[in-house]
Amino acid sequence: MNIVKNNPAFARLQAANVLNELGLAISYVIIPLTILTVYNSPFLAGLISALCLAARTLSAIFSGAIADRINPSLLLKASFGAEFLLWGALALLLYFQVANVYIIALLSIIVAAISTIDGPAEFVVLKRIMPTAELGAATSITEARSSTAQLVGNPIGGALYSLGGAAALGIQAAIHCVAALCVPQVRDACTPGAEDTTRAPRFFTEVKYGFRLVFGDTALRHLMYVSSIANLGVVPMSFVLLTVFQQKNTDSWIIGILLSCFGVGVILGAPLAARLSSTVRLSTLLIIALSMFVLTTLGLIVGSAHPWSAGILVIISGLALPALNSAITSYTVAVTEEKDVGKVFSASGVFGMILAPLGIFVAGVLLAHVGALWVFLSQALVMALALALTRIFHGVGLKRCVKSKESAS
Structure with missing residues (x-):
């Protein structure tokens, strides 16, 4: 924790992001519960959740290149501020009873698209404020922070929903507002002034370049193949559990606690993350995590x-995730030049999540027509397929992210 005490900019970055992620975690509970309660339709809830995830995935294609070209502090403030305004608007519409499923879907999709700038912008900030030797520790803290926000946000979302959707979203909007105020100011790019004249005309070229960088690295390329299939089964899990227990008339606060259990597993596994991510092959971590899933x-x-x-x-399923994510993140940051960090994270994120919207949509259809049994079986089958691919790629991996950085430089 010394890096938090000794680096005020890093501390403010963590505070801003934990508040923003807390707000988003609350929305992940409130929006589906609102749809399920008002319309009693797992299909509609699954469709809207899938559309939101698809919007995040598609907009992520461009968010990395944007983060590399514009001051990341400004981007984070703009993103958090927009989330405050949009969730606040939806809260007012729900309060005055003029919101329908189309308005809820539209505003949720817009927020989802805007929020994709948060991750790339944060990693650009990290690259600028953290020494390379501390990136591994910084990304481990970031992973634990995200899990903590999810852990706390889900039960808060469930509890707030008991006050009504309008009140819950109003409180959530206020959290995003505070997050925007906490964002630290960081320096501009390494070559100030050069960006506007030499890089501005090549925006789409830079977007494509991010994908080329990802697929030009053997380890990252294989990780994208595996993670895209794995997320087809893993990502819909929270939606499936929320729907299953909402249909059983389970109290919303209990549903919120249940959805936070994955974060509990991640936090319990976090103490081993730094050690495992620097000593165990990425493929081995993937095999462990997917087997548990x-x-x-x-x-x-x-x-x-x-x-x-x-x-x-x-909880058990989340134990292996922090070591896996920390290893992938620190490796990606270490081998990527500062000017390309946003593009690389966006490109890898797009391919990692490209199939996830389909997973949520299919889960909604199956829940509406054949029940939870077939959903769980299909998810396990998909993750078993990802596990099989990991075994094929077992020879691809890295023992130490630091060594990778040294060889890259």
Whole structure:
């Protein structure tokens, strides 16, 4: 934690992002619950969730190049501020009872698209304020921060929903406003003035260049293949559990706690993240994480009968994730030049999440027509396929991110 005490800009960055992620975590509970409560339709809830995720995935194609060209502090403030205004507007529309499913979907999709700038902009800030030797520790803290925000945000979202959708969204909007005020100011790019004249006409070229950088690195390319298939099964899990227990008339605060259980697992696994990410091959971490996902998803066929047994299984599934994400993130930052960090993270994020919207949509259709059993079976099958691909790529991986950085430089 010394890097937080000794680096005020890093501390402010963490504060701003944890508040923003807390607000988004609240929305992930409030919006589906609103749709399920008002319209009693897993299909509509799944469709809107899928459209939001698709909007995030598509807009991420350009967000990295934007983050590399514009001051990242300004981008974060603009993004958090827009989320404040849009969620606040939806809160007012719900309060005056003029919001319908189309308005809810439209505003949720716009927020989802805007929020994709947050990640690339944050990593550009990290690259500018953190020494290379501290990037691994910084990304581990970032991973724990995101999990903590999810952990706290989900039950808060469930509890706030008991006050009504309008009140819940109004409080959430205020959180985004405070987040915008906390964003630190950082220096401009390494070559001030050169960006406008030499790089401005080549925006789409830079977007494509980010994808070329990702697929030009063997480890990153194979990781994208595996993660895109894995996320087809992993990402819909929260939506599936929320829908299953909402249909059982489970209290919203209990649903919120259940959705936070994955974050509990991530936090419990975080103490090992720094050590494992620097000593164990990425492929080995992938195998461990995906194996746990497959087993716990199969366990949910029986465990979903009660929220507490489901929560235990979800906690177990999250244990291996922080080491995996920390290793991938620190490796990606280490081998990427500062001017390309945003583009590379956007490109890898797009391919990692490209199939996830389909997963949520299919889950909504299956829940509406055949029930949770077939959803859990299909998710386990998809993750088993990702695990099989990981075994094929077992020879691809890195033992130490630091060594990768040294060889790259």
